Amino acid sequence: MTADTQAQSRLKCMIDQGSGKEPADLVLKGGRFFDLISGEIVQSDIAICEDRIVGTREEYRGKREIDITGAIVVPGFIDTHLHIESSLVTPHEFDRCVLPRGITTAICDPHEISNVIGAEGIRYFLDSAVETIMDIRVNLSSCVPATELETAGARLDIDDLLPFADHEKVIGLAEFMNFPGVLAGDPVCLAKLTAFQGGHIDGHAPLLRGLGLNGYLAAGISTDHETTSADEALEKLAKGMHILVREGSVSKDLEALIPIITERNSPFIALCTDDRNPLDIAEHGHLDHMIRTAIARGVEPLAVYRAASVSAARIFGLTDRGLVAPGKRADLVVLDSLESCRARMVFSAGREVTDELFATRREVAPVGRNSAKASKVAADDFTVRAGNDEAHVIGVVPGRIITEHLRHALPVSDGQFQIDLDADIIKVAVVERHGKHGNIATGFVKGFGLKRGAIASTVGHDSHNICCVGTDEADMAVAVNRLGEIEGGFVVAEGGKVVAELPLPVAGLISLESYEGVRDRLVDLRKAAFALGATLEEPFLQIAFLPLPVIPHLKITDKGMVDVDRFEIIET
Numbered sequence: 256m257t258a259d260t261q262a263q264s265r266l267k268c269m270i271d272q273g274s275g276k277e278p279a280d281l282v283l284k285g286g287r288f289f290d291l292i293s294g295e296i297v298q299s300d301i302a303i304c305e306d307r308i309v310g311t312r313e314e315y316r317g318k319r320e321i322d323i324t325g326a327i328v329v330p331g332f333i334d335t336h337l338h339i340e341s342s343l344v345t346p347h348e349f350d351r352c353v354l355p356r357g358i359t360t361a362i363c364d365p366h367e368i369s370n371v372i373g374a375e376g377i378r379y380f381l382d383s384a385v386e387t388i389m390d391i392r393v394n395l396s397s398c399v400p401a402t403e404l405e406t407a408g409a410r411l412d413i414d415d416l417l418p419f420a421d422h423e424k425v426i427g428l429a430e431f432m433n434f435p436g437v438l439a440g441d442p443v444c445l446a447k448l449t450a451f452q453g454g455h456i457d458g459h460a461p462l463l464r465g466l467g468l469n470g471y472l473a474a475g476i477s478t479d480h481e482t483t484s485a486d487e488a489l490e491k492l493a494k495g496m497h498i499l500v501r502e503g504s505v506s507k508d509l510e511a512l513i514p515i516i517t518e519r520n521s522p523f524i525a526l527c528t529d530d531r532n533p534l535d536i537a538e539h540g541h542l543d544h545m546i547r548t549a550i551a552r553g554v555e556p557l558a559v560y561r562a563a564s565v566s567a568a569r570i571f572g573l574t575d576r577g578l579v580a581p582g583k584r585a586d587l588v589v590l591d592s593l594e595s596c597r598a599r600m601v602f603s604a605g606r607e608v609t610d611e612l613f614a615t616r617r618e619v620a621p622v623g624r625n626s627a628k629a630s631k632v633a634a635d636d637f638t639v640r641a642g643n644d645e646a647h648v649i650g651v652v653p654g655r656i657i658t659e660h661l662r663h664a665l666p667v668s669d670g671q672f673q674i675d676l677d678a679d680i681i682k683v684a685v686v687e688r689h690g691k692h693g694n695i696a697t698g699f700v701k702g703f704g705l706k707r708g709a710i711a712s713t714v715g716h717d718s719h720n721i722c723c724v725g726t727d728e729a730d731m732a733v734a735v736n737r738l739g740e741i742e743g744g745f746v747v748a749e750g751g752k753v754v755a756e757l758p759l760p761v762a763g764l765i766s767l768e769s770y771e772g773v774r775d776r777l778v779d780l781r782k783a784a785f786a787l788g789a790t791l792e793e794p795f796l797q798i799a800f801l802p803l804p805v806i807p808h809l810k811i812t813d814k815g816m817v818d819v820d821r822f823e824i825i826e827t
Contacts, residue, residue: 265305272302273309273581275316280304281605282317285324288579289593291565294518294557301328303585306604310581321607323589326599329560330577331359331586332542333567334528335499336430336457336480339380339391340367340764341530341714341796343757343773345621346383346391351613352533352770354389356543357588357598361389362571364429364457366396370718371689371762372623373399373409377419379622384424386616388603390586392573394429394457395419397447400718401432404804404824405812407718408626408689413446420450426571427455431476432717432805434460435822438470448474455572461657461806464490472496478570480527481806483657485514492523497570499527500562502545504535505796507654509545513552521558525567530796533770534777547596556593623762627713627743628690629721632735634728637684639672639697641665646672647816647825648680649801649809651702653791656800660809660818661701672699674726681705682728685802686721686735687813688713688743688763694813700724700801704790708750709734712795713743713763715802720813722802738763745795747783755783 256264271277279302287298288311302310302317334353339361342349353361368376377396384391395416400407419425428451431437436444448456452475460471461481472494480499482488488498492515500516502509506529516524526545540547542563549559568577576584585605588598601608639646650659663680666673674681680701687694709725711734721738725731725748734748737756743763747755757776759766766773777795784794791797804810804817811817816825 269304269307269309272304275310275313278316278318279309280318282315282320283323283328283589284320285322286326286328286589288328289560291330291557291561291578296327301579301587303602303605306585308579308581308583308585311579323600326589326591327593328579329588329590329593330564330579331588331601331603332357332563333360333362333525333573333577334358334542335362335478335525335567335571336501336527337361337363337529337531338365338367339363340365341532342770343532343759343764343766344770345761345765345767346380346387347616347618348770350387350389350391352536353541354603354608355598355601356541357601358542359389359586359601359603360392360573360576362392362394362426364394364396366399366429366717367719367764368623368762369396369399369409369411371408371626371764373411374415375622376762379619381419381422381424383619386619388606388608388612388616390604391424392426393422393424394426394455397428397430398432398717401805402822404814404817404822405718405802406687406689406691406694406720406814412443413450416447417450427451428457430457430459430480432459434463434471437474438467451475458496459805462487468494480529482512483508483655484511488512488515492520497523497525499525500545501527501529503529504531504793505654505800506530506656509548510552513549513554516549516554516558516562518555518558521561522566522569524562525570526563532777532793532796533774534781535793537774543596543598547594550594560593621761621767624760625742626763627688627721627739629686629688629735629739630693631739632686632695632732634732636695637682637697637728637731639682639699641667641670641672646699647809649683649698649700649811651700651791651797653702656803656806658801658807658809660820663699665699674699676706676726679704681724681726682731683801683811684723684731685715685811685813686723688719688721696811696813696815698811698816702791703794703797704788706788708787709748710784710787710789710794710798711735711738711746711748712798713738713759714745714795714799716799717803718812719763720802722798724798745780747780747787749787755780
């Protein structure tokens with residue numbers, strides 16, 4: 256039988272089952288479904304043939320029938336922008352972690368791993384996406400490195416991306432973070448944008464308004480997940496941009512954007528997490544958390560469930576999903592109620608999600624081992640020369656990756672600025688870890704609450720150099736040096752000793768443990784950080800964003816303190 260003949264036979268089977276001529280492969284009986292077109296809650300059988308819904312609003316016979324009396328069925332949820340690396344687990348473990356919560360599609364940008372190991376990182380995610388039960392789609396990383404203000408482990412030019420463009424799992428071009436480069440007509444930016452004209456190009460435009468926003472949109476960019484206020488969102492919506500409402504472990508924008516999640520706006524809005532770790536998912540949830548939080552804040556269920564599925568699908572060209580309707584992919588979530596958004600049962604492409612289903616996946620070999628190549632450091636590598644009366648200080652804003660640009664008069668000893676615990680100002684350092692040149696940059700940060708010790712991480716968006724905060728230079732050296740010994744990860748040090756750690760041997764970003772194991776290790780790490788005085792809910796993720804020079808206002812990279820508003824290194 257030829258491939259065409261097989262396809263025709265399969266299609267005829269779907270038609271026959273949908274029209275009731277033959278029993279459906281699977282029928283969900285006794286429940287109701289949420290019609291995201293009309294807003295009705297409809298009592299109905301749901302008939303499935305292979306991976307496709309073939310019937311609703313009728314009675315069906317099934318080869319297999321499942322009684323879901325009392326439940327409500329909604330389309331599977333779509334996370335429209337995330338970095339799976341930020342979950343700290345492999346794509347296979349991420350699949351196992353969030354799919355049972357109803358996230359049936361995830362659109363990822365593997366630029367975290369790509370900044371460390373280049374195209375090999377993209378290939379790893381594409382190979383994994385072919386094997387996972389949930390549908391993982393990939394947007395090709397547009398900004399590796401994100402800027403020239405930091406040192407990445409790799410560089411991806413347009414010729415590195417194009418070989419992946421036709422892969423079945425690729426949607427388009429991922430978040431274009433270098434918006435100053437876009438507006439300046441940088442040739443490297445233009446080459447990438449030109450190649451993907453007519454396709455999907457994800458945006459990244461924090462606080463961009465007015466003429467600058469117009470120029471950015473003129474480049475063919477269509478989405479933004481960095482919108483942090485309703486006013487900013489409304490301007491972007493009015494100019495035709497789709498808003499991806501974000502609620503990550505650090506970047507928590509849902510509360511501020513609640514006013515825009517309305518039935519009128521919902522076709523132009525989707526949901527995303529960007530960066531969320533297994534501990535946060537265990538304690539609060541994923542997109543399911545966003546949905547029930549929005550409803551609890553007064554959002555109409557129709558608006559937020561549209562944003563979570565059909566609107567997301569249409570924004571990203573995934574026209575085969577997003578509705579409980581004949582002809583659509585059978586990605587379904589069986590809920591106790593719309594308000595609770597707790598999955599009783601999940602179906603991915605018509606398959607009930609079970610441990611047995613996960614066991615059918617083929618493993619993908621890990622990549623990016625031994626990537627933490629920084630030279631050994633000593634305590635005196637973390638001194639900060641007092642060149643001016645005041646020091647530049649990064650002001651952390653809890654729940655935000657935007658930081659303040661502060662100036663403080665700090666104590667001076669032997670010509671060096673010192674920390675000021677009373678003002679909650681401690682040291683921050685970035686150590687180049689890709690084996691390029693060994694840069695070390697130092698500065699100060701306010702808002703961590705640390706009273707002693709140090710915390711270090713190889714997760715430092717987006718170039719993923721080592722970032723360390725601490726009150727004691729010797730502890731900072733202990734923490735940084737330990738990262739090289741464990742192939743990267745998180746380390747907490749106090750009194751010259753390591754008191755907690757989580758190895759992340761895959762590119763210094765991803766664990767080879769189960770998500771449950773990572774979750775439990777994060778509990779211990781958080782306890783260790785709190786024991787040092789840390790006051791932030793997610794201190795490790797907050798550290799990870801201190802070296803991100805595409806997010807205002809003050810950041811630090813291996814090349815120095817960065818004034819993001821001016822897009823330049825601060826000369827001290």
